[in-house]
Amino acid sequence: MPEPRQAAFADWLETVRHDPDTGSCLTPLSESGRRWLANVFDAHGEVPPAYLLDLLFERRGALARTALDLLRDAAERDLGIAPDLRVRADAHSDYEPSGEVEVHGEQIRAVGLPEALAAVAGAVQSFLAEAHRVVWPVCPEHRTGVHPALTAGTAVWHCTTGAHELPLP
Numbered sequence: 001m002p003e004p005r006q007a008a009f010a011d012w013l014e015t016v017r018h019d020p021d022t023g024s025c026l027t028p029l030s031e032s033g034r035r036w037l038a039n040v041f042d043a044h045g046e047v048p049p050a051y052l053l054d055l056l057f058e059r060r061g062a063l064a065r066t067a068l069d070l071l072r073d074a075a076e077r078d079l080g081i082a083p084d085l086r087v088r089a090d091a092h093s094d095y096e097p098s099g100e101v102e103v104h105g106e107q108i109r110a111v112g113l114p115e116a117l118a119a120v121a122g123a124v125q126s127f128l129a130e131a132h133r134v135v136w137p138v139c140p141e142h143r144t145g146v147h148p149a150l151t152a153g154t155a156v157w158h159c160t161t162g163a164h165e166l167p168l169p
């Protein structure tokens with residue numbers, strides 16, 4: 001981004017981060033979330049907060065569906081079970097100005113894919129435990145369940161037993 005445009009982006013970012021509606025949707029803001037906002041700014045300029053809410057709703061829905069597809073495929077590969085889960089999206093929520101996007105009761109507030117993957121991974125794990133009584137995934141080395149986490153902006157499975165990470169999905 002050239003200098004003046006960089007400054008205009010910084011100003012706009014301040015505005016949307018302090019707006020009463022979009023501000024709560026953008027806190028905390030991850031690095032991938034910031035990149036998405038930079039792309040929005042490049043494509044559409046200084047979009048007003050009300051319009052940004054629509055874009056956020058679309059973004060969260062798209063990320064949740066992408067994350068769920070990846071995790072469903074991974075579970076099916078490992079277990080032969082494709083979790084019967086859907087992304088539920090409600091554009092008119094009383095609680096979330098940008099609308100609610102959720103998977104199995106887990107609110108997806110991510111603006112970046114790594115955050116969405118970590119959130120949806122938790123939802124898929126809960127579903128598999130409740131509906132199929134299986135622990136997934138399991139660390140191949142330690143034979144214990146692993147948990148979704150974010151490490152340096154990347155979604156990973158964290159193995160508490162060995163204090164190491166496995167790729168997610």
Ligand SMILES: [Zn+2]
Nearest residue numbers: 139142159162
């Ligand atoms: Zn392990």
